[in-house]
Each structure stands twice: as C-alpha cells, then as structure tokens.
Amino acid sequence: MSTKKILSLALLGTLALAGCTDSSETTAGSAAPSANKKITVGFSVYDMQFEFFQKMAKGTQDAAAAKGWEVKLHDEKSDENEMVTGASALIDQGVDLLIISPFKPTALGPIIAKAKAKNVPVIVDDIGGGGAPYDAIVISDNAGGGKLAAEFMDKQIQANGSKSKNVASITCEPSATYAARRNAGFKAEIETRGYKVVAELSGNSKAEEGYKVMKDILSKNPDVAGVFACNDPMGVAAANAIKDAGKSPLTDIVTVGFNADPEALTAIKSDKLSATIAQDPTAMGALTVKLGEQALNKQPIEFSNAPEREVFNPVTLVDKTNVDSIN
Amino acid sequence: MTTETIIERTGDKPAKISFGRLWDTWGVTAILILLLLCTPAIAPGFLEVENLQSVLRESAYVGIVAVGMTFAIASGAFDLSVGGQLALTSVVSLMAFSGGGTAAAIAAAIVTGLLCGLVNAGLITRLRVPPFVATLGSLFVFRGIAYLLTQDGPKTLPYSQIHSPFVKLGSLNIAGLPLPFIIMVAVFAGGWILLRRTAIGRRTLAYGSSPSAARFCGISDTRIRLFVFGLVGLTVGIAALTYITRVWTADGSAQDGFELKVIAAVVLGGTALKGGKGTLVGTFSAVFLVSVLNEVLVSRGVESAYQRIVLGCVLIVALTIDGLRTRFAGPGSFRRAITGLIPRKTTQATS
8 A cells, every 4th residue: 555655656756857857858958059168078088097098188188278178077987888878978968079988999889879969079089999980089000019119129139139030929819909900010010121920829918828828939939039019918928938938038039018018117127028119198188189179170180091080199119228208 | 565464463553654664665765855855956967857867777777677686685585697697688689689680689688588587596496506606606607608709899789770779779768758767667667566466476575584484385486486586587688678779789798796786776775685575666766866876976076986985885874774673673663773773781672
C-alpha cells in the first residue's frame, strides 16, 4: 500500500522533471549566442595525472589565453564513459570549439556527431581519430622521429667503430598504428644509410616483453650494432638486456628509445641508454589552438597527411649532450 | 516486506507509522530531494535541460542493472560479475551489429546477458560454489573473453551508421526524456511488479531472509538462483544496449569497477545486505543520489580523488545507519539506535 503511494509519487516526480526540462528547453533556445561574444574553447584531456597531458593542457590553455579565449577543461580520467559524458557536456555548455585528446579514439563518434549537429569544429590532439570526421588531428611526427633515431644511430655506430651493418627494431603492439610509423621511419632511413634491419619484433609496448625480445635478438644476431625501440619502457628494457649480456648499450649496441619518459632521461644521464626521441606536448596543445582558429574561420588547414587530416608536430632527439635541457 | 507485515499484525496500533519504517523506504529519496532543492545554490547550471538529460542518460546503465542486483541482494547473494557481463555483452552486441544490424545487436545483447546469468546460476547450484566466489571468478572469465574478442582493437559502431535506429537508442529524447532513462523506468516498473506482486518475488525475499526456512516451505534453491541470476543477466543485456549506443565502443576494459557502482546504489537504497528485504524505490533514488552528488562535485571543481572519498563516506554513513537499525530492530528503533551510539552497559542495549 505505501509502496503504491511511493511509486505514484516517484512517477509524479519524474513527470515534474520532464515538465521542467521541456519548459527550460524553450528558454535555453531563446537565449541565442550573440555574434561577437568571447570565444570559448572546450579541452577534454585524456588524464591529468600524466605529466604529458599536463603539459598538453598548459600548451592549449596558454595559446588560447594569448588569443583572449576562455578555456573549459575536462579530465577524462582514462575512462571512455567519462570522455563521452564530459566532452558532450562541453558541447552542451556552448563551447565554440572542441579540442580533445581521446582516451578511446573509437568513442569519438557520439561526440563528433553531437559537435557536427551544433556546428562545433573538433580538433583531436594525439592518440587517434577512430575513423570519425574530426576537422584535424595533431600527432607527433612519428616517422620523422624514427628518421632522427636512424641518423643518430648511424653517426654513433661509426663513432664506436663497429664493423657490423646489422641493426634491430622493436615495435609496439600491432594495433598502435601511429607508433608503427616510428619503426617504419627508422627502417627507411637506416636502410638508405647502408644498414640492414635483421630483426623486427614486437614487444607489445611492454618493458618485460622488450627485455625478452632483446635477449632473443642477442642470441640470434649477436653482431647487431644498434637497436631502436618504439617506446622508452622497451628501449630501457632492451638496454638492460644488453648490459645483462655483458655488452654496453652505448658503445657496443647503440640503443635508442622513443618518448623521453623520465626513466629514459635518467638512463641517458647515467649512461644506460644512448638516446630517445622527445615529443612536445606543449607545442602540440598550442598547435591545436591554431588549427582550431583556422577551422572556426573556415580557413583551409595545411595537412601533413591530407587523407587522414593529420598535422604533424616536430620531435627532437635527446642524448647525453642535451638531456639536461629537457626538464 | 515480511517484517513489515508481522509488525502490522502484532502491533496494538496496526498502522502506526514509525520514523524508522518511513526511513527504510523514503530516507534516500528524501535526501535526494533535499540535494536537488539545494542544487540551484550549490551547482548553478545543474538544472539546465541538457545537463539533466545527461544525468538521466548516464544513470541508465547503473540503474537498469541495479534492478537485477536488488533481487540478488534481497535473495542474500551478490553478483560481482556484472562488470564482466557488461563488457562481454557489449562486445558481442557490437559484433552482431556489424554482422546483422539493429535486430541482431539487440538479440545478441539479451541472449549473451541471459547466458552469463545462467552460467553463474549453474556454478552456484550445480557446482555448489558460494555466489560471492562464483561471480568473482566469472567476473574475470567474462572480462577475459571480452579481452580475447577485442585483441585487434575495440569493437565499435562505425560513424557511417550514425542514422541507424540502433544509434538512436542511446541518443533519442522522447518528450525531453532520454530513451535510456525511459527504458530504465520501465525496467524498474517491471522489477517492482515482479518483486511485490508475484509469487517468485515473494519467494526471493523469503529465501533471502532465511534460506533454510524457505526450503522447508518448498521453495527450490535452484529455481531462486536461476531466476535471480538470470534476471541480473537480462538487466545487464538491456543496460549494455544503452551503454554501447552511448559510447559507440567496447572492449575488455569497458566499465571497469561497474559492479561496485551497482552494489553501492542498491545498498545505499536500503536493500539489506543480509537479504530478505529489497526496495526498488530506494534503489531508484540511490542511483540518482550518487549521480547527482557526482555531478554537483564535478561542477564545484572537486578533484576526482575527493569525489571517490565523498561517495565512500556517504556509503559508510548509510550502512552505519542501516547496521544500527538492524541491531535495534522494531518500533522506535531509530531513537534506540541513536542512543545506542553512546556506549553503555550491554544489558541496557539488549533490553
């Protein structure tokens, strides 16, 4: 009996809520945005716990502030549900432009569908585009980074006086398509310099597997003069495997990682890794704001890879000579 | 419910309303209404249409599964595997969508959810594994299978399918109300009828308050387990549909920690952890209490770490009240529970 009352009251409450949504919808509709108001940009960030994304957010906020824009920041907290909810909320709050570094690129669909319905341009920052119709995606120049690694490795191998022209390459997990470009860029450049990639194996982006893969390479191809790893955990692990085999990851087998992770920088400082490639999340953030402005003004964007609407951000090589200048 | 009836019949004033009894069904709802009344002051912007719609849409997946979980906990069992079930069901449903479209996706979600529930029921009744352990195990198994199926990357709804009716399932509003919320209300209504108006619902409660007594009355363990865990699986199937049409993607990691959100809502709603008492009204309000509280904290700029702490504290306070009420059960229990907080001689407390 009392439960019946409760149910009817709950239904009443629901109806009241429905009524109130309808009535406020009309008021929200009438308050149309004026033409020359301040531009607000929403930035939905992958996870603010990571230094990489803190720098990316700083770069985005500083570049937007320089243009006199307001920035609304949303933290996806490494959760696809939070990503969709929070980014949709930014669009609901009436941002003029959405910048997003997506935790799950495959969950970009509903966000971009919503943005399209409201004519909000979407610039993706890093990670991936998930096949959705974003306006542009900013990614590090991965192939360029691989090329830098090859140039450094060639120079270092010659300085070491190694006779061998054999090198190895450790890849990330097969689904990481952008990361695969690092190894592809490395391979293309090192081969034009007269070397041969005798082993190209996947360490699935993981340190443990990187270590194991390097051990395999050492037993099958003990004469390799250099190794390039797709990320730093595997790069540092490969360097450890080389040390454990009684060789030097600097003078015997030149070891280069990718990402400039803190562990890699520490390893470079203490002669446990030859070099790494640094991405620049701050500059990536600033670049998204620049592209966003172009999209807002309907100006054509200059793509590095037009079919995928990709814009590359340059990377730099970090070795013992400049490691102290990297914070 | 059983305790309610007994009190009504034995009390000298049959329809005496005690604060404690009111609290049982209305407590969380009252707190929710209080919180909602405060929102204009503490979270401006909360009452905007699109924000409210987002809260309703968001609450659907936890809410729908909370209906099944209310039955499970009322029967004296937990289903810890709902997170794994949701991930697996979502992945299978998305695979079915790419093969056979909307109808196949809906059918696959319902069937996979039910199958997961029946697997749990089978583990518990045939292999005699306690529900807590059986579903803890199957949580890992279900998630593991979902990971296996998505080794080449998450399953997705491709952007080209934006106009398919399946996608509309998650994005459509009817009279301003998001469709997932309407589905959730329908599931709650169905659950309420099952729990309050059918024999199997009453048997579930009876089994929850005392399995051995229920067995003496001819209530079959197997049938209760099949019903309860099958129902949880079914609600997961429905919830998965609202989930994947919201985020368009799923893999093994989808909705990590989902089981705890669902259990927290049910327990906060006032369903007794030891079984025998279930309130869907409380569960309904608790689902929204948690999401409104979350929304308020987010709009106040509270860091996610503190959000977790606040929610944890709310849960502990709610359970403390519940625990004290159970200890001092009966009319006037609230007053005695509160006075019972002050340490005294044990003889007084039990008098």
